[in-house]
Amino acid sequence: MTTEELKNLNADKVVDARGTACPGPLLAAKKAIGEMSTGEVMQILSSDEGTKRDIPKWAQKKGHEYLGTVEESGYFIIYMKKG
Amino acid sequence: MTMALCTGSFDKLIVAGIILSGAVAEDMDVEIYVLLYGAYAFKKENGENIDTVSEYPELKEKLKTSLKEMKIPTWVEFLSTAKELGNVKIYICGTAGKIWGGEKVSDFIDLADDICGIGEYVDSAQNADVHMLI
Numbered sequence: 141m142t143t144e145e146l147k148n149l150n151a152d153k154v155v156d157a158r159g160t161a162c163p164g165p166l167l168a169a170k171k172a173i174g175e176m177s178t179g180e181v182m183q184i185l186s187s188d189e190g191t192k193r194d195i196p197k198w199a200q201k202k203g204h205e206y207l208g209t210v211e212e213s214g215y216f217i218i219y220m221k222k223g
Numbered sequence: 224m225t226m227a228l229c230t231g232s233f234d235k236l237i238v239a240g241i242i243l244s245g246a247v248a249e250d251m252d253v254e255i256y257v258l259l260y261g262a263y264a265f266k267k268e269n270g271e272n273i274d275t276v277s278e279y280p281e282l283k284e285k286l287k288t289s290l291k292e293m294k295i296p297t298w299v300e301f302l303s304t305a306k307e308l309g310n311v312k313i314y315i316c317g318t319a320g321k322i323w324g325g326e327k328v329s330d331f332i333d334l335a336d337d338i339c340g341i342g343e344y345v346d347s348a349q350n351a352d353v354h355m356l357i
Contacts, residue, residue, distance in 0.1 A: 161293045163244040170248045170308060198248055 141208045146219050149207070152180035158187045158215050165191040166198060169220075173204070176222045181207070187215040195220070224253045225351035227344065231260030231269075232277035233298055234286060239357045240301025247309030251353070255302075255313045256344040257335070262319035264298075265331045271299050302334050314339035 141149075155172045157165035165186040172182060184195060196206040199220045207219035224246045228239055239255075246253050257265050264273045276283045296304065305311050315331055317338045328335050348354045 159294060161295055163241055163248065164294075164296075166248050167244055167304060167308065201249065 141219075143208075143210050146208045146210050146217075149181055149183075149219060151183040151219075152176060153182040154185070155182060156185045157191075158185050160186075160188065162188050162190045162194065164188070166194055169195055169198070173202075173222055178222055180222050182220050182222065184218040184220070185215055186218065191218070192216060224251045224353040224355070225344070225347045226253065226255045226354075227258055227348070227356045228255055228261040229258045230277060230357055231262075231264040231273060232275045233264075233273045234276045234278070235357055236261075236264060236273070236298035237290070237295065237301065240296070240298045240305070242355065242357075243305045243311065244301060246353070247305045247311065250309065252310045253305070253312070254347045254351075255311065256339065256347065257313060257315045257319065258344075259316070259319045259322070262315050262325065262331075263323045265313075265315060265335055266323055266325055267330060267332055270332045271297055273298075299332065299334070306334060312336050314343065316341065316344070 153172050153176055155168045157168040165184055165188055169184050192209060195218050199206045203223040205221040205223055207221060210217045243253060263269060313335050315335050315338050317340055320338060325331055328337055
């Protein structure tokens with residue numbers, strides 16, 4: 141998906157994990173995904189560089205769909221859809 | 224995953240907590256066997272109070288400051304969160320416990336599930352896909 145398409149997505153869940161280091165964002169995503177239904181979209185806000193690789197890989201392994209990452213000033217937003 | 228936790232140093236216990244968090248995120252079942260100095264750290268009066276590092280003692284204060292600034296949880300918090308989110312069992316080696324004056328599970332921090340013998344650990348390690356010694 142393009143950055144524009146990602147930005148236009150309506151997230152069903154927003155997880156703000158900015159300011160936490162690995163594995164904080166991953167654990168926050170894991171906690172939140174349990175409260176979501178299949179097909180719903182989650183945004184994870186993080187400022188931890190390692191998370192950029194970690195969460196997409198985790199999402200793929202757990203059967204969710206990684207949609208993309210958008211860079212913002214000082215943090216980034218990962219988009220994923222629950223599988 | 225099976226983890227043998229021999230260390231009683233807070234730096235290595237944090238490493239264990241971080242790896243454990245990753246395993247729980249992957250939905251792995253985890254069994255932790257707490258051996259020797261690990262059992263000392265798990266004693267009720269110790270836990271969060273453990274202040275020993277395994278390497279570079281001159282860097283201890285720097286490490287503690289950075290951990291606090293980065294809002295990294297304590298090792299007890301890591302294990303506690305992992306138990307909330309996943310299937311994590313923690314067993315204290317009976318012999319190690321006795322060395323430090325702990326014979327019952329109630330002598331250890333609440334995260335401990337039971338006291339065990341070494342046979343259970345070996346069996347768990349034999350059957351685990353991932354086995355770690357920290």
